[in-house]
Amino acid sequence: MSVSPSIHVSVMPEETLEWLDARAGHTMLDGTLGGGGHTRLLAERVGAAGRIVSVDQDPVAIERARQELASLPVTLVQANFCELEHIAAEAGVEKFDGALLDLGLTSDQLADRERGFSYEADGELDLR
Known part of the structure; x- marks a missing residue:
């Protein structure tokens, strides 16, 4: 699966x-x-001797990171962070x-009309 680059800007880096x-x-x-x-x-800060375990339950976010962060010491896990004990193990x-x-939605999720996170574009809303 190929995904477009992220438009999300991380706050207070x-x-x-x-x-x-x-x-x-x-x-x-x-x-x-x-x-x-x-x-x-x-990942850039911890360098090759370090490691980042990065978690998201959104498969699109995981795939985008797989493409964009492949050269960095990052382990990607598709899960909810509430499963931390299992993830760490x-x-x-x-x-x-x-x-x-960094709790909340990303700009990527809001901009994607198919996701149903915004009422600014025509489409079904995700009201779970």
């Missing part, structure tokens, strides 16, 4: 990196992958040095 204190060699969790911006920043992680949950 420098503040996020500073607050999480991500350093070379750290293992970090991005529990809400979304457009992949924070995952990319964290499956990824072989005993502890994370830091975790990020």
